[in-house]
Amino acid sequence: MSASNGKSNGKVVPAAYPPPVDSPKEFVKRGLDGEDELIEVGVAIVGGGTAGLACANRLLQLLADDPDLMERLGEVPVAVIEKAKTCGGHNLSGAVMRPRALQELFPDMSREDWRKEGFAFGEVKKEAVYLTPTSKLHVRIPVPPPFKNHGNEIVSVSALARYQQRQAEEGGAYVLTETSATQLIVEDGRVVGVRSGDKGRGKDNEPLGNFEPGTDIKAKAVVLAEGCWGHLTGAAIREFDLADGREPQVWELGVKEVWKVPKPLDRLIHTAGPWPAKIFGRYGQVAGTWLYPMKDERTGEHLVSLGLVIGLEYADATTSVHDMLQAFKLHPLVRKILDGGERVAWGAKALPGGGYWSMPKLSMPGAVIVGDAGGMVDTAALKGVHHAINSGKLAAEAIYRGLKNGESGFESYEYMLEDSLTGRELYEVRNLRQPFQKGFLKGGPLVNLAIATRGKLPPGRLKWHRNDEKPMFMGNTWKRYPRPDGRYTFDKLSSVFITGNATRDDAPNHIRVQKHVPREVAETWKWMCPAGVYEIPEDAPEHGPVDVIVNYTNCVQCGAITAKGGRLTTPEGGDGPLYQIT
Ligand SMILES: Cc1cc2nc3c(=O)[nH]c(=O)nc-3n(C[C@H](O)[C@H](O)[C@H](O)COP(=O)(O)OP(=O)(O)OC[C@H]3O[C@@H](n4cnc5c(N)ncnc54)[C@H](O)[C@@H]3O)c2cc1C
Numbered sequence: 177m178s179a180s181n182g183k184s185n186g187k188v189v190p191a192a193y194p195p196p197v198d199s200p201k202e203f204v205k206r207g208l209d210g211e212d213e214l215i216e217v218g219v220a221i222v223g224g225g226t227a228g229l230a231c232a233n234r235l236l237q238l239l240a241d242d243p244d245l246m247e248r249l250g251e252v253p254v255a256v257i258e259k260a261k262t263c264g265g266h267n268l269s270g271a272v273m274r275p276r277a278l279q280e281l282f283p284d285m286s287r288e289d290w291r292k293e294g295f296a297f298g299e300v301k302k303e304a305v306y307l308t309p310t311s312k313l314h315v316r317i318p319v320p321p322p323f324k325n326h327g328n329e330i331v332s333v334s335a336l337a338r339y340q341q342r343q344a345e346e347g348g349a350y351v352l353t354e355t356s357a358t359q360l361i362v363e364d365g366r367v368v369g370v371r372s373g374d375k376g377r378g379k380d381n382e383p384l385g386n387f388e389p390g391t392d393i394k395a396k397a398v399v400l401a402e403g404c405w406g407h408l409t410g411a412a413i414r415e416f417d418l419a420d421g422r423e424p425q426v427w428e429l430g431v432k433e434v435w436k437v438p439k440p441l442d443r444l445i446h447t448a449g450p451w452p453a454k455i456f457g458r459y460g461q462v463a464g465t466w467l468y469p470m471k472d473e474r475t476g477e478h479l480v481s482l483g484l485v486i487g488l489e490y491a492d493a494t495t496s497v498h499d500m501l502q503a504f505k506l507h508p509l510v511r512k513i514l515d516g517g518e519r520v521a522w523g524a525k526a527l528p529g530g531g532y533w534s535m536p537k538l539s540m541p542g543a544v545i546v547g548d549a550g551g552m553v554d555t556a557a558l559k560g561v562h563h564a565i566n567s568g569k570l571a572a573e574a575i576y577r578g579l580k581n582g583e584s585g586f587e588s589y590e591y592m593l594e595d596s597l598t599g600r601e602l603y604e605v606r607n608l609r610q611p612f613q614k615g616f617l618k619g620g621p622l623v624n625l626a627i628a629t630r631g632k633l634p635p636g637r638l639k640w641h642r643n644d645e646k647p648m649f650m651g652n653t654w655k656r657y658p659r660p661d662g663r664y665t666f667d668k669l670s671s672v673f674i675t676g677n678a679t680r681d682d683a684p685n686h687i688r689v690q691k692h693v694p695r696e697v698a699e700t701w702k703w704m705c706p707a708g709v710y711e712i713p714e715d716a717p718e719h720g721p722v723d724v725i726v727n728y729t730n731c732v733q734c735g736a737i738t739a740k741g742g743r744l745t746t747p748e749g750g751d752g753p754l755y756q757i758t
């Protein structure tokens with residue numbers, strides 16, 4: 177396979193059509209503006225998701241007992257910069273959470289309190305795992321260790337982030353919502369702040385009547401908590417060579433719905449495929465699904481979270497997670513759970529899939545990386561929420577100690593993390609997921625070996641291959657997708673509609689892709705994008721290059737395009753979905 181001409185046995189490699197991006201020039205600003213043109217804060221946290229807000233909350237707890245340091249950090253000791261309309265607006269997860277990290281962050285709260293606050297929906301008491309060989313059959317299997325969830329809590333990370341935002345604001349944080357951080361500011365080899373994006377630019381980047389330029393935000397410490405895929409994190413990784421000697425990062429994409437149902441679901445359910453993915457290795461599809469029961473204590477309503485996640489190492493260009501999830505809902509196992517119910521939420525998001533070996537170095541002069549931005553997800557168990565919280569908390573503790581001692585580096589965070597439950601859990605599953613790159617059937621036995629030996633075998637470091645270097649071919653997965661009926665199954669645009677997506681029609685394009693690409697690449701983007709952003713004109717040639725239309729205002733910022741040959745950059749603050757309960 178050669179990525180240089182993008183072809184391999186008639187198949188096409190998206191990496192051969194890289195996005196028009198010059199990261200060091202565009203996303204790194206060399207030096208701060210003059211003192212009277214910038215905002216100065218103590219600690220700047222980029223990303224008001226679970227990880228960033230855990231960091232803010234923990235820092236404020238420590239500062240509350242240390243008025244001297246609080247004062248030294250100035251008028252704004254902690255600032256959180258979040259691009260969504262409100263914290264939680266861009267956060268999505270399954271989500272069944274291991275509770276310990278949140279209990280440690282808010283030790284005075286009980287799990288009953290979590291439910292009363294509206295971000296937790298019950299403890300897992302019963303669970304079941306099924307294989308789904310076909311669209312009609314399911315076979316119950318003993319619960320494999322990564323799927324064991326007894327005692328965990330079902331949460332909504334979107335609602336959790338809104339709760340954490342309130343806590344942070346009460347503790348004295350300045351939360352700048354509707355604000356994208358667009359550039360990392362580096363001076364003398366050290367991160368000294370971030371720049372917020374301009375607002376009020378038109379389609380061609382021209383300033384409109386309401387134009388407001390961005391501002392440099394100078395900080396003594398910067399925390400990159402951007403989730404997956406991180407715009408400034410990517411720039412920092414290049415700038416400071418943080419991924420040197422690591423495996424490449426790979427990604428997975430999940431689509432989720434929340435349904436209000438008349439009858440409560442009495443257990444947590446996972447299915448491990450192979451259907452609705454294809455079982456044969458040449459398709460490269462490895463997918464899993466979930467159904468989580470949610471009881472809203474405040475309204476008494478019974479809800480179900482359901483979703484499908486697929487590794488973006490797949491090779492069939494007609495793979496669409498959105499449509500696979502629609503097919504999944506028609507499986508008899510699922511259909512009877514949703515019967516008489518109503519879809520109340522939808523969303524999509526990518527997650528880092530490489531695990532331990534793909535994590536970048538997590539600190540650089542002046543800054544640290546937390547949560548999904550640092551790749552802290554165990555994708556076999558589909559668990560990252562507690563790692564996001566734990567890493568945010570540990571980063572806060574390392575930064576607090578560093579600032580107190582007048583240090584400018586926060587390397588101790590890396591050692592603390594490695595020694596914590598996050599380091600230990602991710603190390604144990606370090607080689608668990610890679611064998612599936614050979615497909616569901618060939619990879620299965622090695623995956624089982626890794627589970628049975630708790631990570632001792634296979635030995636060494638198993639390799640990852642970049643998702644965008646996978647040769648794509650035109651397959652037939654699309655034949656499995658049902659027609660939308662508007663009752664159980666929906667098309668992409670009606671799904672985007674219920675996210676409350678508020679991107680201006682005349683906003684500048686934040687999606688960077690080459691627009692004249694081979695059909696296989698264009699089809700990959702068209703089918704993959706859960707929001708229907710990419711279109712191929714009807715009169716485009718059947719073979720050879722085609723012109724792609726990019727309807728970027730539909731984008732829900734899931735990040736998947738970055739794995740398959742494009743680049744999501746930060747849109748104007750406030751654009752994108754407004755998730756409530758995802
Ligand atoms: C489909 C799916 C299912 C999952 N299921 C589970 C599960 O059941 N259990 C579990 O434990 N884990 C699960 N995970 C993983 C878990 O959701 C994540 O690990 C966790 O939510 C990551 O939190 P985070 O704060 O690091 O990132 P995010 O939640 O992504 O937060 C990042 C925040 O930063 C903001 N941001 C990013 N860049 C900028 C910028 N430049 N400027 C301003 N703001 C910015 C974003 O808007 C966002 O609010 C799942 C993930 C997915 C995608």
Ligand code: SF4
Pocket residue numbers: 687704705706707708709730731732733734735736737738744
């Ligand atoms: S265009 Fe937006 S929604 Fe579509 S794949 Fe890319 S990042 Fe996701």
